[in-house]
Amino acid sequence: MTESIWKAKASNTKATPLTKDIEVEVAIVGGGITGITTAYLLAEEGIQVAVLESMSVGGGTTAGSTGNLYTMVDNRLHHIQAKFDDNTARKVAESRTTAVDLIEDLVFRHEIKCSFKRQPWILYSETGEEEEMIKTTKETLKRFGLEVQDITSTSLPFSIKSGIRVENQAQFNPAAFVSGLAQNLKNNCRIYENTPVHQIEKGATHILHTPNAKVKAAKVILATHTPKGVYGLHTTLFPHREYALAARLRSGDYPEGIFWSAESKTHPSLRTYETEEGKFLITVGYHHKVGQEDKDKDYFEDLEKNLRKYYDVEAVAYRWSAQHYKPADGLPYIGESTDDRIYVATGFSTDGLTYGVVSALILRDLLTGRDNEWAEIYKAKRFTPLKSAKPFLKENLNVLGEYLKDYPGSAEAEKFSEVKKGEGKIVEVKDEKWAVHRSEDGNLCAASAVCTHMDCIVNWNNEEKTWDCPCHGSRFKPNGEVIEGPAFSPLDKRNINPEK
Amino acid sequence: MIIAAITLITFAVILGSYLLKRILQKKHPPKAIVFAHGACAVLGIILILIYALTTDEHHKHWDSFVIFSIAAIVGIYLFSRDIRHKNVPKWLAILHGSVGLFGIVWILTHVLH
Numbered sequence: 001m002t003e004s005i006w007k008a009k010a011s012n013t014k015a016t017p018l019t020k021d022i023e024v025e026v027a028i029v030g031g032g033i034t035g036i037t038t039a040y041l042l043a044e045e046g047i048q049v050a051v052l053e054s055m056s057v058g059g060g061t062t063a064g065s066t067g068n069l070y071t072m073v074d075n076r077l078h079h080i081q082a083k084f085d086d087n088t089a090r091k092v093a094e095s096r097t098t099a100v101d102l103i104e105d106l107v108f109r110h111e112i113k114c115s116f117k118r119q120p121w122i123l124y125s126e127t128g129e130e131e132e133m134i135k136t137t138k139e140t141l142k143r144f145g146l147e148v149q150d151i152t153s154t155s156l157p158f159s160i161k162s163g164i165r166v167e168n169q170a171q172f173n174p175a176a177f178v179s180g181l182a183q184n185l186k187n188n189c190r191i192y193e194n195t196p197v198h199q200i201e202k203g204a205t206h207i208l209h210t211p212n213a214k215v216k217a218a219k220v221i222l223a224t225h226t227p228k229g230v231y232g233l234h235t236t237l238f239p240h241r242e243y244a245l246a247a248r249l250r251s252g253d254y255p256e257g258i259f260w261s262a263e264s265k266t267h268p269s270l271r272t273y274e275t276e277e278g279k280f281l282i283t284v285g286y287h288h289k290v291g292q293e294d295k296d297k298d299y300f301e302d303l304e305k306n307l308r309k310y311y312d313v314e315a316v317a318y319r320w321s322a323q324h325y326k327p328a329d330g331l332p333y334i335g336e337s338t339d340d341r342i343y344v345a346t347g348f349s350t351d352g353l354t355y356g357v358v359s360a361l362i363l364r365d366l367l368t369g370r371d372n373e374w375a376e377i378y379k380a381k382r383f384t385p386l387k388s389a390k391p392f393l394k395e396n397l398n399v400l401g402e403y404l405k406d407y408p409g410s411a412e413a414e415k416f417s418e419v420k421k422g423e424g425k426i427v428e429v430k431d432e433k434w435a436v437h438r439s440e441d442g443n444l445c446a447a448s449a450v451c452t453h454m455d456c457i458v459n460w461n462n463e464e465k466t467w468d469c470p471c472h473g474s475r476f477k478p479n480g481e482v483i484e485g486p487a488f489s490p491l492d493k494r495n496i497n498p499e500k
Numbered sequence: 501m502i503i504a505a506i507t508l509i510t511f512a513v514i515l516g517s518y519l520l521k522r523i524l525q526k527k528h529p530p531k532a533i534v535f536a537h538g539a540c541a542v543l544g545i546i547l548i549l550i551y552a553l554t555t556d557e558h559h560k561h562w563d564s565f566v567i568f569s570i571a572a573i574v575g576i577y578l579f580s581r582d583i584r585h586k587n588v589p590k591w592l593a594i595l596h597g598s599v600g601l602f603g604i605v606w607i608l609t610h611v612l613h
Contacts, residue, residue: 230584400535403531403532403534403535404531404532404535405532406530406531406532407530407532407533408530408533410530410532431522431525431527432527432528433528448528450528450585451585452585453585454583454584454585455528455531455582455583455584455585456531457531489585
C-alpha cells in the first residue's frame with residue numbers, strides 16, 4: 001500500500017458525514033487546500049458554506065504533493081511570458097507570491113502545526129544541457145522583482161554545472177496545514193467528510209446528491225482538482241501521475257531547500273522534511289499520463305535505486321504517487337464554468353498548493369462581487385486556441401488512441417484464472433469488458449471496465465492497485481469506487497461467475 | 501465517386517448494425533467500432549456532397565444527402581449521450597439505423613437505374 005508522509009503526519013479533522021438535507025449559500029465539493037482555504041475565506045466574509053469531502057480533509061491530492069510553496073511555475077515563467085505577455089507572467093508571479101504569504105499568515109495567526117518554513121528555491125543543471133534555460137529563468141525572475149543568485153554548488157551530493165537560488169520561498173506539511181485550517185473555520189462553515197457527491201442537479205438552486213442527504217446551494221465550487229462531470233474543459237486538461245518517496249538516511253546531510261533539477265527525470269525535485277521523529281529526504285520523479293504507465297516498470301523501485309546512487313539510504317518509510325493536470329495553454333482555469341454559478345479551479349500542473357490558494361483568493365472575490373486583478377488571466381471560460389493548439393491536438397489524439405483500443409476481443413485475459421493475486425486485468429465476459437481484481441487473499445471482485453465519466457476502458461495501476469482511466473484521469477478502487485478524477489459514479493458492479 | 505460513397509456508407513451500416521445489436525442488448529458499444537462507424541459515414545456523406553456539387557449528371561443525389569444527413573444528426577445525438585455514459589434511447593437508435601438503411605436502399609435504387 002502507498003501512503004504519503006503528509007497524510008501520516010497530519011492530524012485528522014474527524015468531521016462527520018452529511019446525514020440530513022441542508023441548504024447553504026455556497027457548497028464546496030472537495031476538502032483539499034483549494035476547498036478548505038476557499039471555505040475559510042468565504043466564511044470570514046459571513047457566507048454560509050458547506051464543504052463536502054468524499055474521503056478525509058486534506059487526504060487527497062493535497063496530501064500527495066511535495067509540500068513546496070514558490071513563486072515560480074513548473075513550466076517556467078518565461079514560457080508564460082512568451083506565450084501570453086509580460087503582464088500575464090507578472091500577475092502569475094504576484095498572485096503566487098501573495099498566496100505563499102497568505103499561507104504563512106494563516107499558519108501564524110492560527111498557530112497551525114505544519115512545519116512551515118521559509119526556504120530557498122534552487123534550480124540547477126547537472127549536465128549543462130539546460131544552462132540557457134536557467135539563464136532565461138534568472139532574467140525573468142529578476143524582471144519580476146525576485147532576488148536571484150548564481151550558484152556553482154549545492155548541498156546535494158553531486159556536482160552541478162550551473163544553477164540559481166531564490167530566497168524566501170517555503171515548505172510545509174500541506175495535509176497538516178489544511179487540517180489545521182479546517183479546525184479554525186468560523187461557525188457559518190460546516191465540513192462533512194466521507195460525503196461523496198454523486199450528482200449535481202443544475203438549476204436556479206443547485207442540488208447536490210450525496211449518499212444520505214441532499215445539499216441545496218445557490219453556488220457550487222468544484223474544488224476537486226478537475227471538475228466533476230462532463231465539461232469541454234476536460235479536453236484542455238491533461239492528467240499525469242508522478243511518484244514520490246520519503247527516506248531516512250543512515251549518514252550524510254539532508255539538503256535544505258527546494259531543489260529542482262533542470263533536466264533529471266529521476267530526481268526532478270528533492271527536499272527535506274523534519275518531524276519530531278527525525279528527518280526524511282523526499283524525492284519525486286517519473287511522470288506519465290494517468291492509466292498509461294509502462295507495465296514493465298516499477299517506478300517506486302527505480303526511484304529508490306536512483307536515490308541510493310547518491311545517498312546512504314537507511315530505509316524508505318513512505319511511498320506515494322499524486323496526480324496533476326497540465327493545462328493546454330500553461331495557465332490554470334479558475335472561475336465560473338460554462339454552467340451558471342458553478343465554479344472550478346483546475347489545471348494547476350505540479351504547482352497546485354500555491355495555485356490552490358490563488359484560487360481561493362480569486363473565488364472569494366468572485367463570489368463576493370469584488371474586483372480581482374488576477375481573475376481575468378486565469379478565467380475558466382477563456383478561449384485561447386492559438387496558445388493551446390499544439391498540446392490540445394497532441395493530447396486529444398492520445399485520448400482518441402485510447403478510445404480506439406476498445407474493440408471486441410481486445411481484453412487482456414479470457415478467464416478469471418489468468419488474474420493472479422494482487423493483480424487486476426481486463427477480462428472479456430459475455431462480450432463485455434470487465435475490470436477484474438484478485439486480492440492478496442485470493443478473492444475476486446469485478447466491475448465493468450467502462451469508465452463512468454466518458455466511456456473509456458480503464459487500466460490496472462499495479463503500483464497503487466487502482467483502476468485508472470487513460471482518457472481524463474478518473475481513478476477507482478479495485479472494487480470500482482471512485483477515488484478521484486471527473487467521474488461521479490463508481491464502475492458498474494458485476495457478479496463473478498467463478499467458473500469463467 | 502458515388503460508388504466510393506456507397507461503399508463507405510455500406511461499411512458504416514454494417515458497423516452500425518453491430519452497434520445497434522449491442523445497444524438493444526444493453527451492452528457498451530466498443531468505441532473503436534463507434535469511431536469507425538462515424539468516420540465511414542461522415543466520409544461517405546462528404547463524398548456525396550462533393551459529387552452533388554461537381555457532377556453534370558441530372559440526378560445529383562441531393563435527396564440521399566438529405567437522408568444521410570438526417571441519420572447523421574440523430575447519430576451525433578446518440579453519440580453525445582453514449583460518450584457521457586448516459587443511456588441511449590433504443591427507439592432512437594432503431595430510427596437512426598432505419599434511416600441509414602433506407603438511405604442505402606434509396607441511393608442504390610437510383611444508381612442502379
